[in-house]
Amino acid sequence: MTTTSLPAHVPVSDADPFAPDVLEDPAPLHEELREAGPVVFLSRYGAYALARYAHVHAALVDWQSFPSGAGVGLSNFRHETPWRKPSLLLETDPPRHDAPRVVLERVLSPRALRRLREQWAADAHLLVDELLRRVAGTGEFDAVPSLAQAFPLRVFPDAVGLPQEGRENLLPYGDHLFNAFGPPNELVARGNPHIGRLAAWVDAQCAREVLAPGGFGAQIWAASDRGDITPQQAPLVVRSLLSAGVDTTVHGLAAILHAFAANPEQWRRVRAEPRLLRVAFDEAVRWESPVQTFFRTAQGDVPLPGTVVPDGEKILMFLGAANRDPRRWERPDEFDLTRDPSGHVGFGMGIHQCVGQHVARLEAESVLTALLERVETIELAGAPVRHHNNTLRAWESIPVRVRVS
Amino acid sequence: MGTGRTAQPAATATLLVAEKDRVADDVVALTLVEPGGGRLRDWAPGAHIDVVLPTGEMRQYSLCGDRFDPFAYRIAVRREEGGRGGSAWLHDSVRTGRLLPTGGPRNTFPLVPSEEYVFIAGGIGITPLLPMLAQAEVLGARWTLHYCGRSRASMPFLDELGRHGDRVRLHPRDEGPRLDVAALVAAAPAEARIYCCGPVAMVEAVERAGAPRPAGSVRAERFSAAQQPAPVRDAPFEVVLARSGTSLTVDPSATVLQALEGAGVRVLTSCGQGLCGTCETTVLEGRPDHRDSVLDAADRAAGDCMLVCVSRACSDRLVLDL
Ligand code: HEM
Numbered sequence: 001m002t003t004t005s006l007p008a009h010v011p012v013s014d015a016d017p018f019a020p021d022v023l024e025d026p027a028p029l030h031e032e033l034r035e036a037g038p039v040v041f042l043s044r045y046g047a048y049a050l051a052r053y054a055h056v057h058a059a060l061v062d063w064q065s066f067p068s069g070a071g072v073g074l075s076n077f078r079h080e081t082p083w084r085k086p087s088l089l090l091e092t093d094p095p096r097h098d099a100p101r102v103v104l105e106r107v108l109s110p111r112a113l114r115r116l117r118e119q120w121a122a123d124a125h126l127l128v129d130e131l132l133r134r135v136a137g138t139g140e141f142d143a144v145p146s147l148a149q150a151f152p153l154r155v156f157p158d159a160v161g162l163p164q165e166g167r168e169n170l171l172p173y174g175d176h177l178f179n180a181f182g183p184p185n186e187l188v189a190r191g192n193p194h195i196g197r198l199a200a201w202v203d204a205q206c207a208r209e210v211l212a213p214g215g216f217g218a219q220i221w222a223a224s225d226r227g228d229i230t231p232q233q234a235p236l237v238v239r240s241l242l243s244a245g246v247d248t249t250v251h252g253l254a255a256i257l258h259a260f261a262a263n264p265e266q267w268r269r270v271r272a273e274p275r276l277l278r279v280a281f282d283e284a285v286r287w288e289s290p291v292q293t294f295f296r297t298a299q300g301d302v303p304l305p306g307t308v309v310p311d312g313e314k315i316l317m318f319l320g321a322a323n324r325d326p327r328r329w330e331r332p333d334e335f336d337l338t339r340d341p342s343g344h345v346g347f348g349m350g351i352h353q354c355v356g357q358h359v360a361r362l363e364a365e366s367v368l369t370a371l372l373e374r375v376e377t378i379e380l381a382g383a384p385v386r387h388h389n390n391t392l393r394a395w396e397s398i399p400v401r402v403r404v405s
Numbered sequence: 406m407g408t409g410r411t412a413q414p415a416a417t418a419t420l421l422v423a424e425k426d427r428v429a430d431d432v433v434a435l436t437l438v439e440p441g442g443g444r445l446r447d448w449a450p451g452a453h454i455d456v457v458l459p460t461g462e463m464r465q466y467s468l469c470g471d472r473f474d475p476f477a478y479r480i481a482v483r484r485e486e487g488g489r490g491g492s493a494w495l496h497d498s499v500r501t502g503r504l505l506p507t508g509g510p511r512n513t514f515p516l517v518p519s520e521e522y523v524f525i526a527g528g529i530g531i532t533p534l535l536p537m538l539a540q541a542e543v544l545g546a547r548w549t550l551h552y553c554g555r556s557r558a559s560m561p562f563l564d565e566l567g568r569h570g571d572r573v574r575l576h577p578r579d580e581g582p583r584l585d586v587a588a589l590v591a592a593a594p595a596e597a598r599i600y601c602c603g604p605v606a607m608v609e610a611v612e613r614a615g616a617p618r619p620a621g622s623v624r625a626e627r628f629s630a631a632q633q634p635a636p637v638r639d640a641p642f643e644v645v646l647a648r649s650g651t652s653l654t655v656d657p658s659a660t661v662l663q664a665l666e667g668a669g670v671r672v673l674t675s676c677g678q679g680l681c682g683t684c685e686t687t688v689l690e691g692r693p694d695h696r697d698s699v700l701d702a703a704d705r706a707a708g709d710c711m712l713v714c715v716s717r718a719c720s721d722r723l724v725l726d727l
Contacts, residue, residue, distance in 0.1 A: 062444070063447075094449065095540045096544070099515065109699065110710075111704055111710070226621040227517050227519075227598065227619070227621030227622055228517050229518060230518050275648075276671075278673055279673050341673075342673060342677075342683075343677075
């Protein structure tokens with residue numbers, strides 16, 4: 001994994017992007033990498049880091065030079081056996097990526113989601129009403145379990161068509177999956193003893209018989225009946241939803257709730273102008289980058305500014321650093337609803353750009369619209385606590401206080 | 406395009422004719438590149454682009470080059486005698502170095518996964534199938550191509566196809582009997598996927614013969630010279646914002662998104678190319694001119710939404726839910 005000789009002409013860093021202190025606060029490392037140069041060699045992992053917006057963006061769109069098929073984590077599938085069957089979306093290149101992508105794009109398109117809009121709005125109102133009733137005395141609650149986790153877990157498994165039983169496996173499965181894109185550190189070791197059981201449960205939910213009619217899962221199987229994908233591919237495409245669709249939105253919602261609690265004036269602004277909500281979620285995704293990093297693997301010797309990445313070497317793209325690159329964003333560290341966050345790479349870019357982004361936006365819009373109607377002010381009621389994950393920027397707890405209107 | 410900058414041009418892109426080659430009697434191949442030398446939009450086999458003619462009409466041409474090459478598109482154009490002038494203009498007036506307004510790519514004819522393919526091409530209908538068989542090759546699938554035409558001299562890309570040996574069967578009419586497509590389809594293994602592109606009569610024969618086969622196993626694209634004339638307005642149109650009552654004028658040189666931004670209306674965008682669907686906006690009145698790669702035929706017909714980063718108006722006026 002590590003190379004013996006250091007590459008010429010490239011700044012070298014021995015920092016560990018997956019160390020606990022970096023996961024607690026990645027901003028100092030992000031700045032160091034961005035300022036060191038367009039490409040930085042991470043000697044500890046023998047990988048090349050990109051942290052500036054322009055270069056992260058360029059690598060994301062160039063699937064020919066930076067394919068995903070050798071894994072989007074540190075592990076290099078050219079030499080190492082993946083811990084699970086590779087994803088047909090995330091860890092697959094064209095041409096094999098084409099058909100599963102076409103199918104999921106259709107199932108998760110904004111038009112397909114329209115039929116969920118009303119239901120999710122109603123669910124969000126129920127959830128928010130119950131919550132506000134429960135905390136009526138103090139107005140204080142922990143936004144992570146009571147909203148950021150509660151809402152996606154309430155609506156997403158139903159939308160996929162999962163049975164009730166075993167849904168508690170979804171979050172720990174996703175947490176391990178996203179840890180496993182990093183190095184085999186303590187976080188991965190902690191998940192290892194349980195992952196066999198969790199993965200077996202997830203795989204079992206992908207079978208046609210298990211999935212309720214009408215849901216995303218059943219629609220994926222219907223696509224295989226039409227021959228758009230094969231019956232062998234269908235369960236793995238369903239698995240992509242269960243892998244990538246839960247923890248991401250939990251932490252995306254946590255990000256925006258934290259952003260508002262930490263910036264109460266922005267909440268006042270969106271209350272005055274609710275139309276800003278849609279932009280607000282993308283601004284939160286830019287600001288926080290719930291998915292912080294993904295790797296690629298050099299296909300052939302790939303020239304980058306000042307260096308050549310040799311064939312087969314890993315490249316680590318810092319989406320979070322790109323989304324706060326001052327070369328691209330004014331006052332990048334501010335969560336600011338007057339900003340146009342378009343073009344952020346929090347959902348990736350290019351052929352692998354998040355196929356579930358409309359689901360994430362609709363979930364956020366549903367919850368925030370319900371909150372907006374009832375909650376006049378929101379602020380932090382204590383110090384929020386991070387949850388460490390090798391890929392996700394996550395919260396364990398966000399104590400907030402709200403005043404109900 | 407607002408701040409949704411990407412390395413790729415927008416869905417309506419002006420491309421440069423970098424090469425023009427005669428590849429058969431009455432057929433020229435054009436190689437198109439981004440004038441700045443940048444990446445073109447990604448595509449998959451079966452995709453086509455729109456070429457905008459000086460009259461404002463559009464013609465669709467299948468991409469027949471290498472989808473792994475991000476810097477060049479290749480299209481092939483047969484001169485249609487008695488056509489409406491599009492192909493004659495591309496043959497006679499368009500030279501290398503010329504800029505061509507284009508739209509797309511879009512893909513209504515995607516290659517689905519299979520271990521075996523039967524490709525059936527009629528004349529210029531070979532174009533979408535060329536990248537498909539290259540792909541079947543990459544995937545290690547079994548495939549055969551049956552390629553019909555008037556004569557060898559009229560059939561483009563025979564030299565390229567030569568390297569595939571007897572997986573390519575040529576059926577020039579002046580050398581032998583007409584291919585019996587019904588028998589061919591009937592004889593294909595049940596799991597094979599059959600792809601056909603060619604004149605209407607050939608496509609219909611394949612579809613008829615394929616009717617008893619499992620759903621989705623026969624996929625065809627009708628190739629006909631007279632593609633629907635797309636009403637591309639070159640006059641400005643009005644966009645009314647229902648929530649604020651504001652009215653804007655969109656000039657031919659600007660996108661709806663740019664006009665909205667110019668008026669201080671904020672719309673979230675991401676790819677800026679009509680690909681991701683982020684800027685989908687509800688249309689309350691008026692008829693959009695859809696130029697994205699997201700909406701399907703039913704969505705387009707419904708006309709109740711549009712992607713403002715690339716789509717425009719057919720009607721004089723659009724009312725948007727903004
Ligand atoms: C705020 C929430 C989310 C964030 C920040 C996020 C982020 C991302 C990113 C950065 C990628 C690109 C990966 C790459 O380039 O290698 C991606 C891809 C993907 N996302 Fe999301 N995601 C979110 C929600 C979702 C949801 C709700 C789903 C499912 C319903 C989903 C399913 C996927 C899938 C299947 C891919 C792979 C697409 C492909 O490779 O073609 N994501 N996501």
